[in-house]
Amino acid sequence: xKKLFNDPATMVDDMIDGFVIACPxxxxxxxxxxxxxxxxxxxxPDELVTLLIGNGSGHEPIAMGFVGQGVLDANVxxxxxxxxxxxxxxxxxxxxxxxxxxxLLISRHSGDVINGRAATMLAEEEGMKVVxxxxxxxxxxxxxxxxxxxxxxxxxxxxYKILGAAAEAGWPLExxxxxxxxxxxxxxxxxxxxxxxxxxxxxxxxxxxPDDEIYLGMGVHGEPGMGRVKTGPVRNxxxxxxxxxxxxxxxxxxxxxAVIVNGMGGTTIMELLTVWAETVKSLAACNVxxxxxxxxxxxxxxxxxxxxxxxxxxxxxMLRLWCAPSDTPAFPKIExxxxxxx
Amino acid sequence: MQELNALDxxxxxxxxxxxxxxxxxxxxxxxxxxxxxxxxRASGGASGTLFGLVLHEIERHLDDGxxxxxxxxxxxxxxxxxxxxxxxxKSLVDALAPAAGALADGKSFAEAVSAAEAGRDETRDMRxxxxxxxxxxxxxxxxxxxxxxxxxxILGTLARESVS
Numbered sequence: 001x002k003k004l005f006n007d008p009a010t011m012v013d014d015m016i017d018g019f020v021i022a023c024p025x026x027x028x029x030x031x032x033x034x035x036x037x038x039x040x041x042x043x044x045p046d047e048l049v050t051l052l053i054g055n056g057s058g059h060e061p062i063a064m065g066f067v068g069q070g071v072l073d074a075n076v077x078x079x080x081x082x083x084x085x086x087x088x089x090x091x092x093x094x095x096x097x098x099x100x101x102x103x104l105l106i107s108r109h110s111g112d113v114i115n116g117r118a119a120t121m122l123a124e125e126e127g128m129k130v131v132x133x134x135x136x137x138x139x140x141x142x143x144x145x146x147x148x149x150x151x152x153x154x155x156x157x158x159x160y161k162i163l164g165a166a167a168e169a170g171w172p173l174e175x176x177x178x179x180x181x182x183x184x185x186x187x188x189x190x191x192x193x194x195x196x197x198x199x200x201x202x203x204x205x206x207x208x209x210p211d212d213e214i215y216l217g218m219g220v221h222g223e224p225g226m227g228r229v230k231t232g233p234v235r236n237x238x239x240x241x242x243x244x245x246x247x248x249x250x251x252x253x254x255x256x257x258a259v260i261v262n263g264m265g266g267t268t269i270m271e272l273l274t275v276w277a278e279t280v281k282s283l284a285a286c287n288v289x290x291x292x293x294x295x296x297x298x299x300x301x302x303x304x305x306x307x308x309x310x311x312x313x314x315x316x317x318m319l320r321l322w323c324a325p326s327d328t329p330a331f332p333k334i335e336x337x338x339x340x341x342x
Numbered sequence: 343m344q345e346l347n348a349l350d351x352x353x354x355x356x357x358x359x360x361x362x363x364x365x366x367x368x369x370x371x372x373x374x375x376x377x378x379x380x381x382x383r384a385s386g387g388a389s390g391t392l393f394g395l396v397l398h399e400i401e402r403h404l405d406d407g408x409x410x411x412x413x414x415x416x417x418x419x420x421x422x423x424x425x426x427x428x429x430x431x432k433s434l435v436d437a438l439a440p441a442a443g444a445l446a447d448g449k450s451f452a453e454a455v456s457a458a459e460a461g462r463d464e465t466r467d468m469r470x471x472x473x474x475x476x477x478x479x480x481x482x483x484x485x486x487x488x489x490x491x492x493x494x495x496i497l498g499t500l501a502r503e504s505v506s
Binding site: 079082085086087088090110111114115117118121122 | 379382383388392394420424
């Protein structure tokens with residue numbers, strides 16, 4: 001498979017070069033070039049809580065694309081599909097930490113959890129105030145009674161944005177942490193994959209799937225989930241996914257759900273908008289109103305074909321924070337979409 | 343290095359020796375106070391982090407004179423917490439915990455190394471409850487845990503260097 005890189009050894013750094021030159025929102029960290037730090041309208045870290053995350057690269061625009069006002073203060077960029085090391089995350093914490101404290105967001109994947117928590121321990125040893133916040137939402141990874149064993153999926157973007165907006169508004173560390181946990185408990189995600197992405201490391205497809213089958217519940221690195229279903233009108237697939245999501249975490253009739261329809265990298269806007277339209281209908285059939293959608297390819301795995309649907313049942317304050325303005329290279333403006341049929 | 347790789351090949355993916363050597367080589371050329379962190383960066387992965395926490399305490403002991411018994415206890419507790427592992431699970435903890443315990447009881451460093459060696463040898467008959475070895479047929483019974491072996495090498499080297 002043809003890929004447009006210079007050299008596997010420099011591909012991540014070459015990408016970050018391009019990113020920081022293009023985006024005045026960000027700069028490279030002073031402590032390490034693998035750290036992307038907010039540059040425009042920086043916070044006073046002694047006054048406002050700072051937020052950061054470390055993650056493997058290969059999933060852009062997440063997470064470096066969300067560094068900026070109203071979302072993240074820094075992103076620590078690991079190698080392709082590999083969590084950054086604990087010492088690198090520690091440097092990331094040092095870049096942004098102040099007296100107000102820092103929340104280290106951790107998408108629940110084993111390397112990210114071990115290295116993120118180890119970095120937190122080392123930061124505390126140096127006297128910094130840091131809280132690690134584990135994020136998980138993929139219902140295919142574990143049943144509801146073992147929610148905490150789930151892996152991080154695109155629904156984690158609700159936490160990024162809502163905590164980012166609240167931190168900007170001056171919420172203190174403990175209250176932000178509780179808010180993040182509350183958003184996490186209200187969020188569920190399910191993915192459907194149609195075709196594999198090509199690993200930039202091996203040049204090989206990351207999984208295989210017959211032409212007439214769709215894989216339900218695949219993780220962002222191609223991890224197994226619920227199994228295969230046959231292709232057909234996407235309406236049927238979305239109905240099935242919404243049914244499983246609402247079975248997992250019910251929303252009362254008359255309630256509302258904020259929605260993320262995330263493309264995996266190889267799925268068109270045409271398809272994603274169709275999925276969104278069917279999501280609105282499927283939710284309406286359950287007497288749930290779809291609001292404030294985020295639609296596009298934000299958590300990608302190279303050119304993997306497929307999408308995920310994330311549902312989040314917000315209270316009024318959470319919804320306001322979700323729709324609050326932000327200024328980052330890649331986070332879209334979220335509109336309430338109040339024309340949605342109830 | 344090859345011996346550790348061979349031990350790891352029996353119960354895991356066969357790169358434990360290479361991973362450690364890569365990390366240690368980088369640590370050897372790092373600045374004072376940054377050696378354990380250079381190790382973490384260069385060796386990568388979960389084992390890089392967990393061994394890095396042990397080296398971090400050894401570095402604090404050598405550079406700043408921090409109490410080694412307390413340091414190894416802290417590293418052991420952190421590794422158990424992060425790796426979700428306990429003594430008896432067939433891991434480096436089976437060598438580290440006895441060594442930390444011996445030092446905490448006021449025993450000499452040589453005695454602590456002996457305790458680590460005894461713990462290492464006990465891993466041969468253990469069935470793995472953590473890491474890749476738990477998925478290997480038989481849970482790795484009959485093989486020493488490579489992490490326990492390399493931990494003893496690290497402590498043994500420290501003992502020799504401290505005496506000389």
